[in-house]
Amino acid sequence: MSTVPRFWRHISQRYNLVGTHCSKCDEYYYPPRTICPNCRRTAQMEDHKFKGKGTVITYTTIYNATDDFKRQTPYNLAIIELDEGPRLTGQVICSPNEIEIGMKVKPVFRILGKEGDRGIIYYGTKFVPVEGSVQPITL
Amino acid sequence: MRSVSIIGAGCTRFGERWEDSLRDLVVETGIMALEDSNVSGEEIDGLYVGNMSGGRFVEQEHIGALISDCAGLSRLHVPSTRVEAACASGGLALRQAVLAVASGYSDVVIAAGVEKMTDVTGGVAADALAAAADREWECFFGATFPALYAMIARLHMHRYGTTREELAQVAVKNHHNGSMNPISQYQMEITVEKVLRSPLVADPLRVLDCSPITDGAAAVVLVPTKIAHKYSDAPIKILATAQASDTLALHDRRNITTLDATVHAAKKAFGQAGLERKDIDLAEVHDAFTIGEIAAIEDLGFVEKGEGGKAAEEGLTWIGGKLPINTSGGLKACGHPVGATGIKQAYEMVLQLRGEAGKRQVEGAKVGLTHNVGGCGGTALVHILSR
Amino acid sequence: MPAGIVSYGVYIPKYRIRAEEIARVWGESEDIAQKLNVFEKSVPDTDEDAVTIAVEAARNAVKRGFVDPARIDAIYAGSESHPYAVKPTGTIVGEAIGANHEFTTADLEFACKAGTAAVQACLGLVTANLIDLGLAIGTDTSQGAPGDALEYTAAAGAAAYLIGRENLAAEIEEFYSFTTDTPDFWRREGMPYPEHGGRFTGEPGYFKHVTSAAQGLMKKMGTKPEDYDYAVFHQPNGKFPVRVAGQLGFSKDQIEPGLVVPWIGNTYSGSSLIGLAATLDVARPGERIFLVSFGSGAGSDAFSIRVEEGIEEIRDRAPRVRDYVENVQYLDYAVYAKHKGKLRL
Ligand SMILES: [Zn+2]
Numbered sequence: 063m064s065t066v067p068r069f070w071r072h073i074s075q076r077y078n079l080v081g082t083h084c085s086k087c088d089e090y091y092y093p094p095r096t097i098c099p100n101c102r103r104t105a106q107m108e109d110h111k112f113k114g115k116g117t118v119i120t121y122t123t124i125y126n127a128t129d130d131f132k133r134q135t136p137y138n139l140a141i142i143e144l145d146e147g148p149r150l151t152g153q154v155i156c157s158p159n160e161i162e163i164g165m166k167v168k169p170v171f172r173i174l175g176k177e178g179d180r181g182i183i184y185y186g187t188k189f190v191p192v193e194g195s196v197q198p199i200t201l
Numbered sequence: 202m203r204s205v206s207i208i209g210a211g212c213t214r215f216g217e218r219w220e221d222s223l224r225d226l227v228v229e230t231g232i233m234a235l236e237d238s239n240v241s242g243e244e245i246d247g248l249y250v251g252n253m254s255g256g257r258f259v260e261q262e263h264i265g266a267l268i269s270d271c272a273g274l275s276r277l278h279v280p281s282t283r284v285e286a287a288c289a290s291g292g293l294a295l296r297q298a299v300l301a302v303a304s305g306y307s308d309v310v311i312a313a314g315v316e317k318m319t320d321v322t323g324g325v326a327a328d329a330l331a332a333a334a335d336r337e338w339e340c341f342f343g344a345t346f347p348a349l350y351a352m353i354a355r356l357h358m359h360r361y362g363t364t365r366e367e368l369a370q371v372a373v374k375n376h377h378n379g380s381m382n383p384i385s386q387y388q389m390e391i392t393v394e395k396v397l398r399s400p401l402v403a404d405p406l407r408v409l410d411c412s413p414i415t416d417g418a419a420a421v422v423l424v425p426t427k428i429a430h431k432y433s434d435a436p437i438k439i440l441a442t443a444q445a446s447d448t449l450a451l452h453d454r455r456n457i458t459t460l461d462a463t464v465h466a467a468k469k470a471f472g473q474a475g476l477e478r479k480d481i482d483l484a485e486v487h488d489a490f491t492i493g494e495i496a497a498i499e500d501l502g503f504v505e506k507g508e509g510g511k512a513a514e515e516g517l518t519w520i521g522g523k524l525p526i527n528t529s530g531g532l533k534a535c536g537h538p539v540g541a542t543g544i545k546q547a548y549e550m551v552l553q554l555r556g557e558a559g560k561r562q563v564e565g566a567k568v569g570l571t572h573n574v575g576g577c578g579g580t581a582l583v584h585i586l587s588r
Numbered sequence: 589m590p591a592g593i594v595s596y597g598v599y600i601p602k603y604r605i606r607a608e609e610i611a612r613v614w615g616e617s618e619d620i621a622q623k624l625n626v627f628e629k630s631v632p633d634t635d636e637d638a639v640t641i642a643v644e645a646a647r648n649a650v651k652r653g654f655v656d657p658a659r660i661d662a663i664y665a666g667s668e669s670h671p672y673a674v675k676p677t678g679t680i681v682g683e684a685i686g687a688n689h690e691f692t693t694a695d696l697e698f699a700c701k702a703g704t705a706a707v708q709a710c711l712g713l714v715t716a717n718l719i720d721l722g723l724a725i726g727t728d729t730s731q732g733a734p735g736d737a738l739e740y741t742a743a744a745g746a747a748a749y750l751i752g753r754e755n756l757a758a759e760i761e762e763f764y765s766f767t768t769d770t771p772d773f774w775r776r777e778g779m780p781y782p783e784h785g786g787r788f789t790g791e792p793g794y795f796k797h798v799t800s801a802a803q804g805l806m807k808k809m810g811t812k813p814e815d816y817d818y819a820v821f822h823q824p825n826g827k828f829p830v831r832v833a834g835q836l837g838f839s840k841d842q843i844e845p846g847l848v849v850p851w852i853g854n855t856y857s858g859s860s861l862i863g864l865a866a867t868l869d870v871a872r873p874g875e876r877i878f879l880v881s882f883g884s885g886a887g888s889d890a891f892s893i894r895v896e897e898g899i900e901e902i903r904d905r906a907p908r909v910r911d912y913v914e915n916v917q918y919l920d921y922a923v924y925a926k927h928k929g930k931l932r933l
Pocket residue numbers: 084085086087088089098099100101102105106
């Protein structure tokens with residue numbers, strides 16, 4: 063699956079959806095990029111924390127997974143377009159019947175995987191549907 | 202640049218080759234290709250071998266030296282190079298061999314491909330294959346290869362009205378072709394109903410939408426066209442070799458239902474060959490999943506975007522149709538030993554263009570195209586071959 | 589200078605299992621729910637643990653308080669189900685809520701009362717002017733052995749409190765703790781499920797400590813039950829807090845808003861703090877809340893809390909306890925066993 067340094071290196075990016083933004087062309091990147099494909103060497107990249115709300119662009123429900131994920135089947139995987147523009151791949155926690163293209167989702171903090179019973183626990187971001195989940199009244 | 206031709210080809214039977222190791226497969230196919238091309242070991246200038254993951258499947262790297270050694274060429278110290286582009290490793294090996302001969306550096310070059318996949322469990326194999334996707338930003342969140350193609354399929358169905366039955370038709374056609382190919386992993390025909398009743402792997406894709414785990418190897422021998430007739434009565438000319446890349450992760454693509462790498466490689470290949478789409482008599486395309494063939498015939502420019510689903514159902518891509526696709530059975534039925542697939546596609550094209558494809562022969566086949574994809578479109582290779 | 593609660597947040601997983609479903613599997617009589625006054629309990633998702641639910645509760649507290657997480661100087665997370673035996677929950681929570689790295693943290697454990705101990709630790713640092721803001725969390729995905737009495741109540745939930753001096757939602761006027769060495773319930777290192785002393789957990793455990801702490805605080809402050817508008821007592825089941833309230837002279841009306849155990853079960857370190865949050869969800873400025881936690885082993889922390897003007901402004905910025913109580917999905921025992929890792933794979 064992963065290793066401790068490989069997981070650790072991306073902790074803030076995976077816990078808090080920290081990506082990058084090119085202030086030269088105003089394009090947002092998540093997962094983060096160090097080079098802006100629009101501006102390449104003239105890019106002006108800075109960290110950017112995404113709000114996390116997004117839309118399901120396409121999705122699948124996985125019934126047959128790799129060994130690391132086989133205890134979690136069936137689970138939904140989707141390509142999600144964040145409101146700021148970039149797209150990412152992530153799990154959407156809901157019934158396979160519930161997920162659909164165009165569904166609005168928001169981030170939650172979950173276990174992404176574990177290195178067996180003895181190894182470390184990989185935490186990070188998954189998504190839940192905005193409808194049908196707890197909806198606070200905002201002032 | 203010199204014109205390059207294939208003077209001989211070999212391919213092992215594809216399948217679960219329990220008795221045979223990676224080395225056995227390499228030797229088997231090497232002998233076939235050399236006998237078919239009438240070259241001696243001393244003449245060989247170079248070897249290129251496509252292999253995706255010897256490290257994960259049989260815990261063996263350094264496949265270049267290994268195959269030269271296994272083929273008995275170690276004392277000749279022939280330069281031997283492994284190339285890797287995930288499932289397009291074979292196609293890339295072919296391209297490297299073509300470039301070596303075309304440039305004038307080498308005269309007799311072998312392009313091979315090999316993958317021994319059944320020495321590990323299904324879960325390990327799935328994870329090794331998933332390494333062709335973005336490990337940090339796709340696989341880390343639970344993505345598998347079928348899942349990525351399933352997301353392409355879902356969006357294709359949503360956008361273009363492609364149906365579940367149309368996906369199944371691709372598998373039905375390719376199993377039909379495979380049943381006429383003696384090296385094919387699957388020899389049985391299937392029905393649409395059977396595809397639709399097979400277990401879900403990654404919705405909407407089912408088991409019978411997916412290519413299998415396969416052991417196999419293939420090899421072709423290349424020389425300058427100018428001297429090809431010295432070795433073969435029916436050399437096959439390589440009219441184009443093109444390669445393109447795209448983002449590693451599916452979510453970063455300009456358009457999730459279009460493999461831009463395929464579009465770009467095809468454009469370059471048709472330019473090189475000076476041909477149009479209608480000049481192609483048949484093609485072997487990368488149908489690791491049924492949606493893969495539908496997207497491929499669209500992205501290669503054979504049908505309009507969104508029209509690929511209808512092709513198999515309406516008979517266009519069957520043998521006897523206007524453009525037979527995957528006469529070998531494709532990756533779906535013939536099998537998909539990942540590193541070998543790109544070379545097997547060339548092998549099938551050699552048989553077809555020579556008129557040696559038996560029951561699945563496409564009548565009057567003169568020009569064929571092969572299309573090999575790495576990952577879900579991070580790399581694409583297109584070759585055009587003619588008799 | 590007064591100190592207290594700047595903001596609070598809770599999180600309760602949306603899955604529930606009914607007591608009668610557990611009773612069906614183990615052949616218990618169907619009126620077990622009435623006997624315990626616990627009708628259903630919360631169950632974490634397969635990818636939730638004490639850390640993930642602590643993060644959700646803490647994010648709600650930050651959101652409700654409009655607080656810059658960089659201001660947080662201390663994080664104390666109390667739990668009896670920290671996913672790591674060694675490796676702090678607090679570090680993960682700190683990173684996940686975007687606290688800068690200038691904070692102190694350590695994990696606490698005291699059965700069901702480590703959450704209120706975390707409140708005390710933060711309060712001490714805050715009132716001593718050593719820190720600006722502290723984050724105190726009670727979080728648990730508690731375990732009950734299959735078929736054990738605990739299985740009907742052991743639930744999952746978390747509550748997080750931002751403790752500070754400015755913009756108070758509620759002032760913590762005073763606290764009093766009562767602690768003895770009483771082995772009524774324990775879990776040995778490396779063991780998956782706790783053990784308990786059966787009926788011994790009652791009088792010598794829960795009742796003795798809750799009563800002593802409650803009376804001790806009222807004596808210290810010179811207050812009486814009538815001086816409080818609300819009371820929250822630790823809720824291992826639905827019977828004990830009702831009975832202890834009666835013994836101490838508190839009315840049913842006083843405990844009713846905070847009595848959430850019949851619908852979510854015992855959330856252990858989260859229990860009394862979720863009860864407090866449910867009370868803060870409805871309390872008005874000027875009202876007073878009496879809170880007593882209990883942790884086996886054993887001890888109780890009693891608090892006297894006065895609701896401040898700030899509560900009205902922040903209350904609706906994050907989900908209330910009721911939002912989590914009402915939004916549920918029921919599991920059968922088989923799926924519940926999968927969620928709780930009771931299937932040995
Ligand atoms: Zn830029």
